[in-house]
Amino acid sequence: MSCSAAFAKNDITLWPKQKPAIEKNASLEADITRLINKMSLEQKVGQMVQAEITWVTPQDVKKYHLGSVLNGGGTFLHNDRNASVSDWVSFMDELYLASMDTSAGGLAIPVTYGIDAVHGNNKFIGATLYPHNIGLGAAHNPALIHKIGEATAKEVLLAGIDWTFAPTLAVARDDRWGRTYESYSEDSEIVALYSKEMIEGLQGKVNTPNFLDDDHIYSTAKHWVGDGGTYQGIDQGDNRETEKDLIKNHAAAYFPAIKAGVQSIMASHNMWNGLRLHGSKYLLTDVLKTRLGFDGFIVGDWNSHSKIPGCTNDSCPQAVNAGLDMFMVVEDWKAFIGNTIEQVENGIIPIERIDDAVRRILRVKIRSGLFNKGLPSKRKYANQKQLLGAPEHKAIARQAVRESLVLLKNNNNLLPLSPNSKVLVAGDGADNMSKQTGGWTINWTGEGNVKSDFPGGTSIFDGIEQVVNKAGGKAVLSPDGSFDEKPDVAIVVFGENPYAEWIGDLKSIAYQAHSHRDAKLIESLKSKGIKVVSVFLSGRPLWVNREINASDSFVAAWLPGSEGVGVADVLFTNKKGNIEYDFKGKLSFSWPKYASQVVLNRFDKPYDPLFAYGFGLTYKDNVNLGKLNTHNDFVFEVPTNTPYVIMQGRAKGDWNYQLQTEQETKDIQTPVGKIQGLSMIEADKEIQGDAKEFTWTGSNHASALISSTWYREDLSQYLINKSALTFDVRVEAYPEKTLNVQMGCGKSKCGSFDIAPILKEFKLSTWHKVSIDLLCFANKGVEFERSSAPFVLSSEGAAKVRVANVQFEPKAKETANIKCGE
Structure with missing residues (x-):
């Protein structure tokens, strides 16, 4: 289908007609015209480029007249995640001075720096981290959102940075989407209210005089448009809604954003009915710039222009046009x-389009104010390190935590708890900052933070x-739920591990549908006669009927976010038994009754949630919830006979080899690799290089992984299709100690099975097949989702083995060497 054929079906009259938020200033526009007239084509195109911090230097900014620099979610200044505030300010100075250097014929046009400050200035260690948007949506408090914006601006400004890629105005319609937690709500009503x-x-x-003054930064509404409505919740996928529904569900929050004077809008990765947003003249120019009166600039997302047919990372006239x-x-x-300069010179891109972008x-x-504010280090908040995690900002975040909590069940009014109690605190989320802060925290996915x-x-x-000790009670941390002294009550904190973007995409919303690890923990405590309060950490509503039961x-x-103390504020009374903070949170997402309700939104017909949009108990309510159905009715489309190939000499897909000790992890990009206590070389089974040989010296514990620091699947x-992990193995030297097969659990490993006894039955230097029922790993806590x-x-002992043909083999469960029951 051609673009023109698709656009012929569009109806621009469906969109509201808006004027620019700021009346055109003739003097300012004349100044811009004079500056544009002085610019060479190279300088103009340079202004249209935003390079990533890993691949750019201040010298590059000067030489190529770059308009902007950013750092991605997973990168750091000078590759140092602990870079200080003063380091950042110094680098901003370097970029600024380079952009203003006219010694080689350049024009003094200040560079702008963009950062993903999406729940506070979350790249910075020590920053105040607010609840992610899904929690703020449950708070239903627009004034609180305003305060969070003001405080975030100051924590960004102290680093000399002037621009954030926030707020996200996505309206998540399918909870399988990995960015659901970046959405305030499944309904555009709250999102539109919050955007302003x-x-x-x-x-x-x-x-007003305070617009973009020294106390503020400029913002980005993202991602235009329809990112939360893709088919099956697939990140960067296809939104197949009609134009009317696109406007009602996904564009509605942009209308108040433009009226509020948002200065940049980020184009979305997704498609709308098969056409990439980065290449949609209709939605970018005809609708956004012309019909809606947006007079700021549209910024692309991470290399997303390359997804347009015919484009690459380094060439995309389609997106320019x-x-x-x-x-x-x-x-x-x-x-x-x-390439862009050449395309202009060859008439592929009109110079008028370049001039419009630069204008x-x-x-x-x-x-x-970038032309007037001078060096970043001389600006009002630069280097004011005391503002990073300032007490007044933490107080706002703590309030946000309290107001975001939603009470879904409170049988026999167990809550609020008396702080003068013996409290067992269990679950792997209880003392886990990585889990409670989620993705977009210090690094991209939020994994691995301590x-x-x-x-x-x-x-x-x-x-x-803090609360319990102050009142004379006793709080004991025991992630696995074990105890010496029986507690009065247990609080179990559990939930999703951190993720970002497509890494968080799910095929099913059933939580731990196979391992049931957390449900078993709660059930174990209940079987001992202990009352249980569950605190569920998640970036979306999930089907957790067994856990709720x-x-x-x-x-x-x-x-x-960073102020976990806000949870205790609400769960407990004060020392005198009085309630200081009741639950205020109300669901901004519908909560599923069945695992099959992957698409469940307010005003759907039929609409049968477990907890409806807007639900949330308070301490004034006296409601007992009965037993819920725990049958998982979600039907997977499963491959029946196709194995999932993990390794055939080389790691397949996006996986790669890693060698790991307790002190070090090495990504291995070559056929051979070595780390203390373990080496890997290429070997053969059927053809050259279709196997690997691993040698453990026995000097220390070491692991060979087929893994990824960034990829999740x-x-x-x-x-579901009763697969087994199968692999061919040839023993060259029998293991002196255990040789464990494991799988990944986030940044760590779990689900360990010793295959040394099996290998010792094999004749040396001959190939044999080993298989382990996948359910065995699930039973030990591996989350295949x-x-x-x-x-x-x-x-940790000496061993030498060759391995080939690692795969998940469907219907191999019954013949596995190691198998497990349900």
Whole structure:
């Protein structure tokens, strides 16, 4: 289908007609025209480029006249996640001075720096981290959103940074989507209300003296448009809604954003009815810029222009002509500049389109004061380190945590608890800052963060311990639920591990549908006669009927951020037994009754949730919830006979080899690799290089993984079709100790099975097949819904084995060497 054929079906009259939020200033526009007339084509195209910090230097900014620099979610200044505030300010100075250097014929046009400050200035260790948007949506408090925007602006400004890629205005319609937690609500009503407040908090109020003044930064509404409505919740997939529904569900929050004077809007990765947003002239130019009156600039998302048919990372005239103004071209920006210049010279891109893009970028830079504010280090908040995690900001975040909590069950009014009690705090989320802060925290996915990365922050257990100890009670942390002294009550904190974007996509919303690890923990405590309060950490509503059944009280805590103490504020009375904080949170997402309700939204017909949009108990309610159906009715489309190939000499797909000790992890990109105590070389089974040989020296514990630091895959369908992990193995030297097969659990390993006894039955230097029922791994806590390492070999003793043909083999469960029951 041609673009013109698709656009012929569109009806622009369905969209509201809006004027620009700021009346056109003739003097400012004349200044921009004079500056554009002085610019060479190279300088103009340079302004349209945003390069990533890993692949750009201040010298590059000067030489190529770059308009912007960013850092991605997973990258750090000078590759140092602990870079100080002063390091950041110094680098901002370097970029600024390079952009203003006219010694080689350049023009003094200040560079702008963009960062994903999406729940606070979340790249910075020590920053105040607010609940993710899904929690803020449950708070239903626009004034609080405004305060969060103001506080976030200050924590960004202290680093010399002037621009954030926030707020996210997605309306998540399918909870399988990995970015659901970035959405305030499944309904555009709250999102539209919040968009104005967050933008005014970040930028100041448009057409007033505080708009984009020294206390504010400029913001980005993202992602235009329809990102939360893709088919099956597939990130960057296809939104197949009609134009009317696209407007009602996904564009509605942009209308108040534009009226609030948002200065940049980010184009979305997704398609709308098969056409990429980055290449849609209709939606970028005809609708957004013309019909809706947006006069800022449109910035692209991470190399997303390359997804347009005929485009690459370094060449995309289609996106330029469609109306994209600034390209987040990341690494290949030099070639992109050269190709774009050539395309203008050859008439493929009109110079008028280039001039329009540059005009919009310069307009925002002038409005935001970059031409007048001078060196980043000389600005009002620069280097004010005391503002990073400032007490007044933490107080706002703590309030946000309290107001975001939604009480779903409180049988026999177990809550609130007396702080003068013996409280067992269990679950792997209780003292887990990585889990409670979620994705977009310090790094992209939020995985691997440890408590020391959150100075001044409080885990949920920290908060409980503070409240209980102060009242003379006793709080004991026991993630596995074990205890010496029987508690009066148990609080179990559990939920999703952190993720970001497509890594978080699910095929099913059934929580731990195969391992049931957390449900078993709660049930174990209940079997001992202990009352249980469950605190569920998640980036979306999930089907947790078994967990709810086992709990006396159940709280949806979402992803509360750095101030976990806010949870204890609500769960307990004060020392005198008085309620200081009741539950205020009300669901901004419908909660599923059945696992099959992957698409469940307010006003759907039929609409049969377990807990409806807007539901949330308070301490005034006296409601007992009966037993819920725990039959998983979600039907997978499962491959019947096709194995999932993990390794045939080389790791397949997006997996790669890693070698690991307790002190070090090495990514191995070559056929051979070595780490202390373990080496890997290429070997043969049927053909050259179709196997690997692993040698453990026995000097220390070491592991060989087929894994990824960034990739995750939902492999749960292979449990459904009764698969086994199978691999061919040839023993060259019998293991002296255990040789364990494991799988990944986030950044760690779990589900260990010793195959040394099996291998010792094999004749040396001959090939044999080993298989392990996947259910065995699930029973030991492996979550196949987001696999991080489908195959791991570990030992602390000497051994030498060759391995080939690692795969998940359907219907191999019954013949496995190691098999397990349900």
